[in-house]
Amino acid sequence: MVTQLAKPTQLVQSGSNPGQILDNIFIWITRLFAFSIALILVLITIEVGTEAIPAIQTFGLSFIFQQSWDPVRDNYGVLPMIYGTMMTSFVALLLAIPIGVSSAIFLSEDFLPVSFRTVLVFLVELLAAIPSVVYGLWGIFVLIPLIRPLSEWLHQTLGWIPFFGTSPGGPGLLPAGLVVTIMILPTITAISRDALTSLPPELRQASIGLGATRWETIIRVLLPAAFSGIVGAIMLALGRAMGETMAVTMLIGNSNNINVSLFAPGNTISSLLANQFAEASGLQVSALMYAGLILFALTLFVNIAAQWVVGKIQKF
Amino acid sequence: MLLSSRAIRWTITTSAAALTLGLAACGGQSDAPTASSGGGASPVVTENVTLSGAGATFPAPLYQRWFSDFNKTNPSVTVSYQSVGSGAGVNQFKAGTVDFGASDVPLKDEDAKAIARGALQLPLTAGSIVFAYNLPEATAPIKLSRQAQADIFLGKITKWNDPAIAKANPDLKLPDAAINVVYRSDGSGTTGVFTQYLSAMSSEWKEKVGEGKTVNWPVGTGAKGNEGITAQVQQNKGSIGYIEYGYARENGIPFATLENKSGKFIAPSDESAKATLASAELPDSLVAKIVDPEGDDVYPIVTYTWLLAYKTYDDPNKVKALKAILDYTLGEGQKVSPELGYISLPENVTAKVKAAAEVISSK
Numbered sequence: 315m316v317t318q319l320a321k322p323t324q325l326v327q328s329g330s331n332p333g334q335i336l337d338n339i340f341i342w343i344t345r346l347f348a349f350s351i352a353l354i355l356v357l358i359t360i361e362v363g364t365e366a367i368p369a370i371q372t373f374g375l376s377f378i379f380q381q382s383w384d385p386v387r388d389n390y391g392v393l394p395m396i397y398g399t400m401m402t403s404f405v406a407l408l409l410a411i412p413i414g415v416s417s418a419i420f421l422s423e424d425f426l427p428v429s430f431r432t433v434l435v436f437l438v439e440l441l442a443a444i445p446s447v448v449y450g451l452w453g454i455f456v457l458i459p460l461i462r463p464l465s466e467w468l469h470q471t472l473g474w475i476p477f478f479g480t481s482p483g484g485p486g487l488l489p490a491g492l493v494v495t496i497m498i499l500p501t502i503t504a505i506s507r508d509a510l511t512s513l514p515p516e517l518r519q520a521s522i523g524l525g526a527t528r529w530e531t532i533i534r535v536l537l538p539a540a541f542s543g544i545v546g547a548i549m550l551a552l553g554r555a556m557g558e559t560m561a562v563t564m565l566i567g568n569s570n571n572i573n574v575s576l577f578a579p580g581n582t583i584s585s586l587l588a589n590q591f592a593e594a595s596g597l598q599v600s601a602l603m604y605a606g607l608i609l610f611a612l613t614l615f616v617n618i619a620a621q622w623v624v625g626k627i628q629k630f
Numbered sequence: 631m632l633l634s635s636r637a638i639r640w641t642i643t644t645s646a647a648a649l650t651l652g653l654a655a656c657g658g659q660s661d662a663p664t665a666s667s668g669g670g671a672s673p674v675v676t677e678n679v680t681l682s683g684a685g686a687t688f689p690a691p692l693y694q695r696w697f698s699d700f701n702k703t704n705p706s707v708t709v710s711y712q713s714v715g716s717g718a719g720v721n722q723f724k725a726g727t728v729d730f731g732a733s734d735v736p737l738k739d740e741d742a743k744a745i746a747r748g749a750l751q752l753p754l755t756a757g758s759i760v761f762a763y764n765l766p767e768a769t770a771p772i773k774l775s776r777q778a779q780a781d782i783f784l785g786k787i788t789k790w791n792d793p794a795i796a797k798a799n800p801d802l803k804l805p806d807a808a809i810n811v812v813y814r815s816d817g818s819g820t821t822g823v824f825t826q827y828l829s830a831m832s833s834e835w836k837e838k839v840g841e842g843k844t845v846n847w848p849v850g851t852g853a854k855g856n857e858g859i860t861a862q863v864q865q866n867k868g869s870i871g872y873i874e875y876g877y878a879r880e881n882g883i884p885f886a887t888l889e890n891k892s893g894k895f896i897a898p899s900d901e902s903a904k905a906t907l908a909s910a911e912l913p914d915s916l917v918a919k920i921v922d923p924e925g926d927d928v929y930p931i932v933t934y935t936w937l938l939a940y941k942t943y944d945d946p947n948k949v950k951a952l953k954a955i956l957d958y959t960l961g962e963g964q965k966v967s968p969e970l971g972y973i974s975l976p977e978n979v980t981a982k983v984k985a986a987a988e989v990i991s992s993k
Contacts, residue, residue, distance in 0.1 A: 385817075386840035454861055483810050484866040485851050568815030568852025579851040585815075589854060593717035593817025593843045 359610065366603035377604060383570040383586070385594070390601035392608060394572045398487065398580035399612065402562060403555040405491030405576070406498055411548060413495075414502030418544075419532055421503070422510040435507070442500040450564030453493045458484055458565070461492070465577055482577040485567035491576070493561050498551035505550065509543025510536060542624050549620045553613055559584040583609040673704040674958075679951040684712040685719020685732030686819050687855065688874060689755055689935045692972050693732065696963045700955055707951045716819040717843060723749075723938045729948060731938035734819025735843075736917040748941030750990065751916055752983050753934040754959050756907055756973040758875040758898045759824050760885035760931075764863050765790060767805045773798040773895045774886045780832035782809055782870060784839075785849030790868065798889070812862045812871030815852025817843040823933040824872045830922040831891075831930075875903075876971020890930045891922050902929035903973045912979055916986055932973070939990060946992035956987045 369377065373390060380391020421435055465482035472478045482488075517539055521531040537544070567579020568589060583605050594602055683693075690713035697709035714722075716733040723731030724745060733751075742749045761774060767790075774782070778794045781787040787794055791804040814821045825841040839845050853862045859871040860881050870886075875898050878885045887897045896902050906928040910920045922930055937956075943949050960983055964974040975983075 382846055384846035385844045386842040386846065454865065458865065481808070483808070483851075484862060484869075485853070563815065563854055564858065568854070569850065570846070581852075589816040589852070590844055591817075592715035593819075595717055595721075598844075 359607075362603050362606050362610070366600055366607050368597060369600035369604040372597065373601070373604070377601075378608065381572060385590075385598050388597045390598070390604075392583065392586075392605050394570050395581050395583045395586050395605065396608065396612070397572050398566065399556055399582040399584070399609070401487050401576075401580065402491045402494055402566065402582060403552055405487065406494035406555045407548065407552060409492070409495040410498050410502055410551060414499050414547070414551070415506050415544060417499075417503050418506035418510055419537075422507050423528075423532070435504075438503050439500050441496065442504075446497065446558065446560040447564075449493050449497060450561040453489055453561060453565040454485075457492060458489050461489065469577065476574040477576050480573065480575040480578045485565050485579055486575075486577045487566060487580045488576040490562045490566040490580075490582075493565055494555045494558055497558060497561065498555050501551040501554060502547045505547030506540070506544045509540040509547070512543075513539050541627065545620060545624050549617060552616055552620075556582075556609070556613055556616070557584050558582075559588045563588050583612075673706065674954040675704050675707050675947075675951045677947040677950070678706045679708070679945075679947045681707070681709045681729045681948060681951060681955070682712075683709065683719075683730040683732060683937075684714050684722045684728045685938070686716040686734045686935055687713040688716075688734050688757060688819050689732060689972070691876070692755055692967060692970050695966060695970060696959050697955070699963070699966070700958050704951075704954065707955070709955065715817060716822075717817060720938070729943070730940075730952065732936065733938060734933060734935050735822050736919070736936060737938065745940070747943075748989075750939045750941055750986060751936045752939060752956065752987060753912070753916055753918075753975065753979065754937050754956075754983070755964075755967050756903065756932055756934045756975065757971070758903045758906075758929055758932050758973070759820060759827075759872050760875050760878050760898045761870060761888065762860070762863050762873050762878045762883045762885045763870040764865075764867055764883070765805070765807075766867065768799075768802050768884070770802060771884060771897060772802065772886045773889070775889045776831055776891075779888060780828055780835050783811060783813075783828060783847075783849075784832075784835060785811070798895070807868045810866055810869040811847075811850030812859050812869050813847050813850050813852050814844075814855070814859060814872075816854050818855075819843065819933075819935070820856065820872070820874060821845065824931065826919075826921055827931045874971065879971050888930055890928055891924045892926050892928075894926050896927060896929045898929050900968050900973060902927060903932045904976065905929070906932040907934075907973065907976060907979070912982060914986075916983060939987070941989055941991070943990070943992050949990055949992045953987060953990060957984070960984050960987075 369390065373380065377391055378396065379393055380389075381393050383390055383392070383394070417438065421431055421438075426434070462482060465478075465488065468478045469481055513536060517535055518531055521535045522528075526534065562582055563585040566581060566585060568581050568585060569579035570581050570586070571579075573580065587602055587606055590598065591602055690711065693711050693713075697711060701707060701709065711732075716735055719728075719731040720733050720737060720741070722728045724741060726747070736751055737749060742751070761779070763772065765772070772795070775794065775798045778787060778792075778798065781794060788809055790807050790809055796802075796804055822841065822843045825835075825839065825845050828839075829836040829841040839848065851862065853859045853871070856873045856877045859873050860877050860883060863869040863871050863873075863883055864881065873883075875885075877883075885898060887895045889895050905925060906920060906923055909923045909925045909928050910918050912918045917936070918934060920932055920934070939952060939956075943952070960975075960980040964980060967974040
């Protein structure tokens with residue numbers, strides 16, 4: 315996420331009348347809550363970290379580059395799952411960013427009467443309220459049969475591209491990525507739209523006043539001005555895409571092998587955890603915790619990278 | 631705007647939840663009048679008792695049916711069973727957070743000894759695991775030789791018209807289609823039993839893959855739960871997966887006839903599974919692993935599933951209720967098993983289990 319914290323202005327002078335005491339109590343309560351969130355995160359990390367220690371000691375960094383996940387021989391590596399996590403998120407963002415941002419633009423302009431727009435906005439946000447297991451079932455019974463002809467056509471005509479290299483057979487990275495696309499759309503659309511509508515109207519007036527057309531205004535003025543908000547939306551969406559579990563588990567094929575083809579089954583870290591945790595024992599639990607820790611690190615890394623990118627671009 | 635629509639969304643979700651609850655409550659009420667038809671007998675236990683259990687998903691549909699039927703004749707006894715998986719069930723049982731556990735694989739000896747209150751492993755039912763497939767061209771059940779069974783899951787046989795399959799099925803026209811293997815992606819007792827069988831039967835499988843609740847599958851795609859495999863097999867032509875007999879039968883998925891150790895092709899059924907159970911003597915520990923048994927009419931993949939009970943309980947009412955439930959499941963309850971695709975245990979087995987359950991007592 316992109317955080318821009320404004321320095322709070324000093325509204326209340328320190329003193330000792332009852333109203334100010336109340337203010338102080340209130341400040342301390344909010345402070346307590348704010349810190350407790352950070353504390354919970356730290357505690358979770360410590361807990362996951364300590365549980366992961368046996369696996370860290372056994373495998374070290376080779377855990378990240380190892381390709382086999384073999385509970386029978388207690389030999390674990392998460393490279394296929396890291397690949398799967400990145401690939402599904404990448405596919406999802408690739409599709410969701412253009413769709414999400416364009417619908418945000420559409421919904422923030424006055425192309426439609428306000429009443430229509432309100433309904434549309436509500437519908438888009440309603441997408442976020444659908445439970446992910448429903449998305450998973452929809453994916454199995456509707457999406458996979460629906461995209462099969464297209465996948466087969468892609469494989470036959472563009473099969474020389476590694477991404478379309480295997481013959482499509484049901485679950486795989488592509489259906490998982492497509493469903494995640496739909497799941498992250500409301501995040502991107504809603505937050506980008508908020509960023510666009512909260513821009514000062516003077517920007518638009520000035521741009522139009524200088525003779526710019528509507529599209530020039532949108533692309534040259536409004537989008538750059540709302541950029542940090544839009545990137546924030548994308549980062550939130552990416553976080554959701556990387557952590558999405560249920561729908562992905564149902565659609566990705568849960569195969570712990572790396573296959574470049576989008577039609578081949580793969581796996582993600584969160585899906586691996588969801589599948590194996592209940593029945594795991596011994597070193598396997600520890601390896602799963604280690605995998606969880608890596609997902610933590612990945613998310614953190616992505617967030618920091620995003621902050622950095624936004625910081626760089628905003629300087630211009 | 632975002633905030634306000636979130637509020638709306640929240641309201642919708644909660645009202646939907648409330649509606650669901652309301653409906654569920656209505657369902658409960660409308661069930662009540664027919665309650666007496668469940669077991670037909672007067673209540674055995676009159677004290678208010680709640681028992682909680684957790685464990686295997688494999689027998690969960692049967693357990694849930696049993697416990698609700700029992701509750702109809704004994705309304706004061708409520709049993710909640712959470713099908714969280716054998717491993718989690720065993721862990722909760724070891725930690726003492728449940729009144730009973732359930733597992734498809736027996737406790738390890740050291741685990742059983744470590745439980746201070748004493749542990750009993752009671753087989754309450756058994757089930758077969760079948761090779762379910764989707765191949766519209768096959769007009770009769772496909773026969774799979776022992777070699778073919780292992781080689782399909784090893785990824786060595788990749789086409790349905792492979793000579794290794796065709797040889798056993800001279801009457802079928804097998805298509806030149808790819809075999810799409812489907813396995814359980816979640817850790818599962820079913821996978822444990824299935825890989826145990828493959829390991830016992832094929833030395834190559836034992837060497838390359840081995841046995842366990844989750845293994846490193848050489849080929850195929852993973853699906854979650856029996857229902858996940860069922861859906862995936864139904865959706866994709868050319869698929870083959872292993873599921874519980876009951877699931878396959880209920881969903882109308884064809885399943886293969888398997889060559890057993892004696893070289894005979896046996897279709898999974900209540901009778902062939904019973905023959906399998908009869909082929910192995912149940913020891914006094916009540917823990918019998920039937921792996922790849924011999925015999926002309928036995929189906930090769932059949933497993934008991936165990937309810938884990940403590941030998942001592944603090945609350946005498948719990949003991950009374952648990953014993954009454956066991957009595958019901960081992961008697962009247964066995965008649966329900968075949969309806970749901972499970973095997974009703976032979977009488978000598980149920981008698982032995984009942985005798986073992988007598989040990990349960992309060993402090």
